[in-house]
Amino acid sequence: MSAPSAPQQVGLIRRFTNAGATTFAVAAAILVLVPLLAIFAYLVIKGIGSVNWAFLTQTPKPPGEVGGGMANAIVGTGIILAVASVIGVPLGIGSGIYLAEYGRNRFGDLVRFTADVLNGVPSIVIGIAAYSLVVVPQKHFSAFSGGVALGIMMIPTVARATEEMLLMVPNVIREAAYGLGIPKWRTTLSISLRTASAGVITGCMLAFARVAGETAPLLFTAFGNQFWNLKLNQPTAALSLQVFTYAISPYDDWHKQAWAGALILIVLIVGAVAAVRITTSRGMLKGGS
Amino acid sequence: MGVGIEVRGLNAWYGKNQSLNSIDMTVAANHVTAVIGPSGCGKSTYVRCLNRMHETIPEARAEGSVKVGEMDVYGSGSDPVEVRRRIGMVFQKPNPFPTMSIYDNVAAGLKLNGFRNRKQMDELVERSLKLAALWEEVKDSLHKKSGASLSGGQQQRLCIARALAVEPEVLLMDEPASALDPISTSKIEELIFQLKQHYTVVIVTHNMQQAARVAEFTGFFLMGSLIEYDKTEKIFTTPADKRTEDYITGRFG
Amino acid sequence: MSDSVDPMNPTEPLGQLPKPATAIPSMAQVSKERKTAASTVLQKIRTSHPRASRIPDSVFAVIILLSAISVFAIVVLVAWELIDKSRLSLHQFGIGFFYGHDWDPVAGSFGAMPFIYGTLVSSFLALLMAVPLSIGVAVYVTEMCPQRLRAIISFLVELLAAIPSVIYGLWGIFVLAPLLREYVEPFLARTLGWTGLFTGPMYGLGMLAAGIIMAIMVVPVIASITREVMTAVPQNQREAVLALGATRWEMIRMGVLRNARIGIVGGVILGLGRALGETMAVTMVIGNRPEIAKSLFAPGYTMASVIANEFTEATGDLYLSALVEIGLALFIVTLIVNALARLLVWSITGGTARVRA
Numbered sequence: 001m002s003a004p005s006a007p008q009q010v011g012l013i014r015r016f017t018n019a020g021a022t023t024f025a026v027a028a029a030i031l032v033l034v035p036l037l038a039i040f041a042y043l044v045i046k047g048i049g050s051v052n053w054a055f056l057t058q059t060p061k062p063p064g065e066v067g068g069g070m071a072n073a074i075v076g077t078g079i080i081l082a083v084a085s086v087i088g089v090p091l092g093i094g095s096g097i098y099l100a101e102y103g104r105n106r107f108g109d110l111v112r113f114t115a116d117v118l119n120g121v122p123s124i125v126i127g128i129a130a131y132s133l134v135v136v137p138q139k140h141f142s143a144f145s146g147g148v149a150l151g152i153m154m155i156p157t158v159a160r161a162t163e164e165m166l167l168m169v170p171n172v173i174r175e176a177a178y179g180l181g182i183p184k185w186r187t188t189l190s191i192s193l194r195t196a197s198a199g200v201i202t203g204c205m206l207a208f209a210r211v212a213g214e215t216a217p218l219l220f221t222a223f224g225n226q227f228w229n230l231k232l233n234q235p236t237a238a239l240s241l242q243v244f245t246y247a248i249s250p251y252d253d254w255h256k257q258a259w260a261g262a263l264i265l266i267v268l269i270v271g272a273v274a275a276v277r278i279t280t281s282r283g284m285l286k287g288g289s
Numbered sequence: 290m291g292v293g294i295e296v297r298g299l300n301a302w303y304g305k306n307q308s309l310n311s312i313d314m315t316v317a318a319n320h321v322t323a324v325i326g327p328s329g330c331g332k333s334t335y336v337r338c339l340n341r342m343h344e345t346i347p348e349a350r351a352e353g354s355v356k357v358g359e360m361d362v363y364g365s366g367s368d369p370v371e372v373r374r375r376i377g378m379v380f381q382k383p384n385p386f387p388t389m390s391i392y393d394n395v396a397a398g399l400k401l402n403g404f405r406n407r408k409q410m411d412e413l414v415e416r417s418l419k420l421a422a423l424w425e426e427v428k429d430s431l432h433k434k435s436g437a438s439l440s441g442g443q444q445q446r447l448c449i450a451r452a453l454a455v456e457p458e459v460l461l462m463d464e465p466a467s468a469l470d471p472i473s474t475s476k477i478e479e480l481i482f483q484l485k486q487h488y489t490v491v492i493v494t495h496n497m498q499q500a501a502r503v504a505e506f507t508g509f510f511l512m513g514s515l516i517e518y519d520k521t522e523k524i525f526t527t528p529a530d531k532r533t534e535d536y537i538t539g540r541f542g
Numbered sequence: 543m544s545d546s547v548d549p550m551n552p553t554e555p556l557g558q559l560p561k562p563a564t565a566i567p568s569m570a571q572v573s574k575e576r577k578t579a580a581s582t583v584l585q586k587i588r589t590s591h592p593r594a595s596r597i598p599d600s601v602f603a604v605i606i607l608l609s610a611i612s613v614f615a616i617v618v619l620v621a622w623e624l625i626d627k628s629r630l631s632l633h634q635f636g637i638g639f640f641y642g643h644d645w646d647p648v649a650g651s652f653g654a655m656p657f658i659y660g661t662l663v664s665s666f667l668a669l670l671m672a673v674p675l676s677i678g679v680a681v682y683v684t685e686m687c688p689q690r691l692r693a694i695i696s697f698l699v700e701l702l703a704a705i706p707s708v709i710y711g712l713w714g715i716f717v718l719a720p721l722l723r724e725y726v727e728p729f730l731a732r733t734l735g736w737t738g739l740f741t742g743p744m745y746g747l748g749m750l751a752a753g754i755i756m757a758i759m760v761v762p763v764i765a766s767i768t769r770e771v772m773t774a775v776p777q778n779q780r781e782a783v784l785a786l787g788a789t790r791w792e793m794i795r796m797g798v799l800r801n802a803r804i805g806i807v808g809g810v811i812l813g814l815g816r817a818l819g820e821t822m823a824v825t826m827v828i829g830n831r832p833e834i835a836k837s838l839f840a841p842g843y844t845m846a847s848v849i850a851n852e853f854t855e856a857t858g859d860l861y862l863s864a865l866v867e868i869g870l871a872l873f874i875v876t877l878i879v880n881a882l883a884r885l886l887v888w889s890i891t892g893g894t895a896r897v898r899a
Contacts, residue, residue, distance in 0.1 A: 014789055021791035025686055028678025029695060032765070035758045036702050039713050046716075094609025102606060104347060111610045113884065114617045120812070120880030121620065121873060122819025124846045128853070128869045129620040132627050152616055159613065172384035176448065178345055180398035180455055181374020185602030190401055195388050213706020216821035216846070220853050240708045247712045247826060255716070262709045269704060368596060 040266075047263030050256040060226050060242070066253045070261050072228045073237040076143065077212070077268070079230070080222055080238055083147020084211055088154025089204055093193075095155065096162020096200075101188055103163075112163075119156035126152055127217030135221060143229070143236035146222030150214055154207040161203020165196035209269045215240040239265045291489035292358030292458045293318040294339065299353030301334050301343055301513075308334045310514045311353070316506070321481055321490045323504030323521065325497060327536065331513040332493045333381075336461045339491065340376035341369040357459055374402065377457030377488075381464040383444035385436030385451070392431040394447055398455040413454055420487075421450035422480050442473025449480065453488075460484060462492040466499065478503050497537055501525050509533045621873065628867035630860055639867060645832045645848075647856070652864040654871070656832035660749070660842035661872075664824060665817040667753025667838070668760050673810055675757070676764035677799075683765075684772045685794050696769070703762035711826030714755045719746030719827060722754075727839055742837045745829065750838040752828040756817050764806075764813040767887060771805025772798055808886030815879040819872060821846040845872050 054069050061068030099112055130149035135141055169192045177187040193200065215238075218224075223235040224245065239261050246258035294316035301309035309331050316322045324332045337343040338351045341362060355362035362372050385394050393400075395414045404410060414431075418424040423446040427434070436447055445465060452460060462481070466474040481503045484490055494500050500507050501521060508518040509530075517524060517533045528534045631639065635652060642653020683695050723746030730740040775798050783797035799806070829841020830851060845868045856862040 014792065018789035018791040021681075021794070022686065024674075025678045025682035028675045029682045029687070032675055032679050032702070032758075032761050033695070033698055036698055036705075038717065039705060039709065042713060042717055043709070091609045091612050094606050095613045098606045098610035102603065103610065107610075111613055113881070114614045116884050117877055117880055118613065118617050120815045120819075120876050120883075121617075122821065122846055122876055124819065124821045124849050125624070125869050125873045125876075126620065128627075128849065128866055129623045131853075132623045132866075133619065155613055155616070170384070172380055172382055173386060175342060175345065175378075175380060176384045176386070176451070177397070177401070178342060178370075179340065179373055179378035179380070179452065180401070181370055181372070182398065182401040183370045184599050186401045186598075188602070191386060191397070195386060197388065209704050213708060215706070215708040216850055219850055223854070240706060243712060244708050244822060244826070247708075247715055258712055259716075262712050265706060266709060269706070273704075370596075370599075 043259065043263045043266055046256070046259035048260075050260035051263060055257065055260055059228060063249070063254075064251055068257075070237075070239060070242050070257065070264070072225065073239045073242040073261065074264065076222065076225070076229065076236040077239045077265075079143050079232070079236060080146045080150060080218070081208065081212060083144055083232070084150035084154055085204075085208065087148060087151025088207060088211075089158055091151075092155045092158025092204070092207065093162050093200065095159040096166065097188060097193070099159065099163040100166035101184075101192070112160075115156040115159050118152070119160075122216075123149075123153060123214055124216040124219075127220055130217060131220045138233065140233070141221060141223035141235040142233045143222055144232040146218045146236065146238065147232075149217035149221050150211040153211050153214065153217070154204075157207035157210060158200075158204050161206065162196070162200050165199030165203065166192055168199070169195045205273050209273050212269050212272070213240050213265055215244050239268070291319040291485070291487060293489065294459060294491070295354075295356040296339070297354040299335075299338055299351065299355060301331070301338050301351040302349065303334075303346070304348045308513050309338065309351070312515045314508060314515060314518055316489060316491060318489050319485055319487070320506060321485045321492060321504045322506040322508065323500035324491065324493045324508050324510060325495070325500050325536075326510035328495065329512075330510040332510045333463050334513075335510065336378075336463055336491055336493050339459070339461055340373050340378055342373065342378065344369065374398075374455060375457055376459045376461060377452030377455065379445070379449050379452055379460065379462040379465045382468050383441060383448050385439070385444050385447050387435065387437040389436055390432045391427050391434055391436055391439070391447060394436040395450050395454050398451060402455065414450075417450040417454040418447075420453050420480075420484070421446045422476060422483075423447060423450055440473070442469050442476060445469060445473065445477060446480065449477075453484075457488065459489045459491065462490065464493050464495060467495065474499075497525070509536060511536070624866060624870040624873055628863050628870050630863035631867040632863075634860060635864075639864070640871070643834070647852070647858075647861050650858075650860060652860070654845070654864075654868055656834055657843050657845040657848050657868060658871075659834050660828065661818055661844040661846070663838075664749055664752040664756060664828065664842065664844060665814060667749065668756035668817045669810065669814060671754065671757035672760040672764055672813060676761050676809075676813070677768055677806065679761070679765045680768035680772055681794055681799075684769055685790070685798065696766075699762050699765050702758065703766075707759070707820065707822040708826075710755050710759055710823035714751055714823060714827040715747070718754065719751055722746045722751055726750075731839075738836050739838050742835075742839050744839050745841065747827050747829045747841065748839050749828065749835075749842045752824045752842070752844070753838070755823045755827055756820055759820060759823065760813040760817050763816050764809045767809030767812060768802070768806050771802040771809070771887070774805070775801045804886050804889060808883045808889075811879055811883035811886065815876050815883060818879065819846055819876050821850050825850045845869075 054067060056069060056074070057071050058067070058069035059072045060070070095111060095115065099108055102108070103111060126149050130145050130152070134145035134148050138145070173195060174187055174192060177191040182191070218238050218241050222238050222241065224241040225235045225237040229236050243258045243261040243265065246254040246261065249255070294314075296312055296314040296316075299309055299312040300307065312335060324335060326332045334343060339355055339357070339362065343349050343351050351363070353363060357376060360372065360375065361367055386397060389397060392414055395417050396410055399410055399413060415424065418427065423443060426443060427439070436444065439447060445468075449465070466477045469477065478499065481490055481492065492504065504521050506519070507521040507524045509516045509524060511532055517528060517530045519529070524533060525537055528537065631652065635642065639652065639654055640658065641655050642651070643655045644651045644653045645656060679695070679699060683692055687695060723744050727740070727744040727746070727750070731744070734740045779801055780793055780797045783793045788796065824844055825847035828844060828847060830843050830847060831841040832843045832848070833840065835842070849865050849869055853862070853865050856865055
């Protein structure tokens with residue numbers, strides 16, 4: 001036992017550092033989750049009291065008056081998101097297919113890179129672009145221009161999700177289809193994309209959820225509206241815009257409505273994601289891998 | 290009915306590496322021909338050239354003449370998709386379409402080739418599954434179970450049924466039993482023996498006993514060249530080439 | 543093609559074949575079934591259009607290529623619109639636009655310095671808080687927490703990213719700001735007031751509130767990237783360090799964090815990109831006053847907020863053009879930041895370009 005050797009026991013300082021680091025990591029995890037729980041708690045506590053029939057069916061009252069609701073904003077958000085999905089989902093899936101099935105080259109790398117760049121462009125900048133591309137030529141704010149802005153924002157998320165999911169489809173599956181004499185386009189759509197569908201749909205929903213609450217790009221595209229509007233070429237209210245306007249207003253009743261609107265918005269986002277999760281998992285065949 | 294295959298001067302490359310050197314081979318109709326050789330000898334590449342699967346790999350290409358029946362596989366007017374429709378292929382690892390039911394897996398080739406008649410499709414699916422000796426095991430759960438839920442051996446027979454459903458004239462099998470247990474392997478071998486009544490079968494295998502059991506003809510590949518090609522009995526008893534003898538007696542690879 | 547002997551005269555195979563299983567239909571039966579109507583239809587499909595598949599295949603390839611080009615085109619178009627619409631301001635002010643302190647739309651003088659300052663300070667503040675927290679969460683999730691908690695915590699952290707910015711802002715105005723005003727800011731003023739960073743009237747709303755709100759929003763970005771690159775570190779690196787007799791923290795520090803550091807830096811830069819462009823939440827809590835103040839209690843203004851607040855009210859072409867120029871600057875900066883981050887992250891995870899060989 002007297003031969004010189006490495007220390008037999010882990011030193012006190014090393015143990016102390018280890019314990020300290022562990023404590024810090026645990027504390028960080030807790031500290032990050034506290035705001036999340038706080039935000040959800042406040043949304044429910046402050047919002048639920050103001051969600052009533054009038055809130056869901058009426059349009060806003062003039063400033064300072066008590067009552068009214070956000071019916072037009074809920075519908076407006078629906079319209080804008082529909083336009084956004086019509087633009088963003090096909091283009092996103094299309095470019096995702098390109099990246100996965102054709103994009104093993106310089107141009108593919110360029111598109112992949114641009115998609116990532118587009119993903120990082122601040123939403124307010126996309127708003128400016130949609131303003132000058134759609135609002136200025138049309139000469140007025142519109143639901144359509146808001147949809148364009150949000151649609152553009154959906155593309156990179158959908159594209160990268162589609163690419164990733166398609167790359168996860170084993171090549172042997174494609175070979176099986178080619179081996180049956182199925183052309184490439186058919187193989188891609190009916191075999192590869194179908195195999196990857198659950199992931200692609202999840203990606204689309206994430207993109208959808210991400211833009212559903214977007215406000216900045218709508219400020220000068222959809223613009224907001226105190227009244228009903230179902231036309232694509234007219235200024236339209238949106239939940240997120242309404243929450244913003246009410247939150248920075250000086251009226252107590254509007255503050256309450258802002259919380260209610262925020263609650264509806266988050267329920268919409270979480271609900272949309274959950275709904276798709278459930279339907280895709282139910283539609284899947286049992287025993288599938 | 291099966292048709293014969295005539296291969297003349299077939300060369301194949303992966304990028305700049307040549308993986309097949311002017312192969313000549315005549316495959317008899319309605320017989321089983323085995324292709325053996327050590328790993329990397331080009332035997333898989335060879336069968337993948339027969340139905341133009343080789344070129345689906347980026348930077349891979351093939352040149353030469355392959356005639357399957359009257360069809361000129363590498364002719365100027367030939368369409369790879371059409372070629373693959375007429376030459377079925379079974380892969381090393383079972384690869385059923387994971388999101389499709391058993392029925393849909395077998396019917397996939399038919400549906401995607403524009404086949405619509407439901408009643409006839411039912412017939413073809415049943416016939417293909419019977420030919421693949423899988424019918425009895427799955428007939429009660431055709432639509433309920435996914436192809437991926439079957440056992441490995443069942444999956445491979447499902448893949449065979451899927452290939453047979455589009456009524457190919459030739460069936461290529463690239464080490465179809467290498468990922469399977471012995472019982473499943475023997476089932477697949479029985480099946481191959483039955484299938485030659487209707488199809489020309491070319492099977493790649495690294496298992497010499499398997500070649501001896503199922504094939505009437507055997508070709509031995511080494512480093513991208515066809516060294517010897519003869520009746521299976523001849524190859525395994527009195528090979529003409531020293532290298533063949535070394536291989537079958539286990540002196541290398 | 544019956545059992546008659548072939549011209550090449552094959553012999554019997556060597557091995558003994560087991561008897562066919564009963565499941566295999568008799569050949570007579572199968573032969574009969576081969577002559578189904580379906581087969582005839584199939585023959586027709588098979589021989590009808592020998593080259594038909596090429597046209598749809600190339601049409602499909604073109605459609606797909608077009609949608610890929612659209613992604614590229616959109617970015618180019620966005621850049622072009624920003625340059626085009628800010629031309630007036632670019633000509634009028636030149637480079638001085640970015641260090642001018644004066645933002646007075648009525649007098650027609652526009653300097654973006656207060657906004658640049660506000661953006662940089664609030665983003666820096668956010669990173670200062672978010673980086674250690676994110677790395678802590680990522681370390682906890684990948685290396686420490688029980689398997690069952692792992693998925694739950696990751697999900698909750700990602701959920702933070704799903705909350706809309708405007709809801710963070712709402713929460714910031716009505717929950718965070720009062721909390722800061724009543725408790726946090728008085729405490730900071732007492733203890734750290736001597737630094738000069740925590741002095742002056744306490745509004746609650748201001749630079750500090752903006753930094754905190756943004757920190758919460760940036761955590762999921764940095765944490766998820768960090769988790770990703772940490773997971774990409776091979777297990778044998780961990781084992782090698784543990785085998786030397788390291789404690790868990792030493793293993794994480796030497797075996798994991800050191801290997802993942804470039805990727806983590808990439809994640810931090812990505813978080814910076816997100817913070818720089820963040821608009822609504824910041825606009826709602828920062829106070830919106832174009833001033834450069836040392837104290838973090840004081841209100842400030844950011845590039846994104848000034849666009850959000852003043853774009854629709856901008857009267858006159860020069861005013862609008864100046865706002866677009868701020869947008870252009872924001873676009874260029876986030877472009878560079880994101881490009882940098884992507885390159886770093888890709889260098890670790892290998893991108894997706896090499897996933898399928």
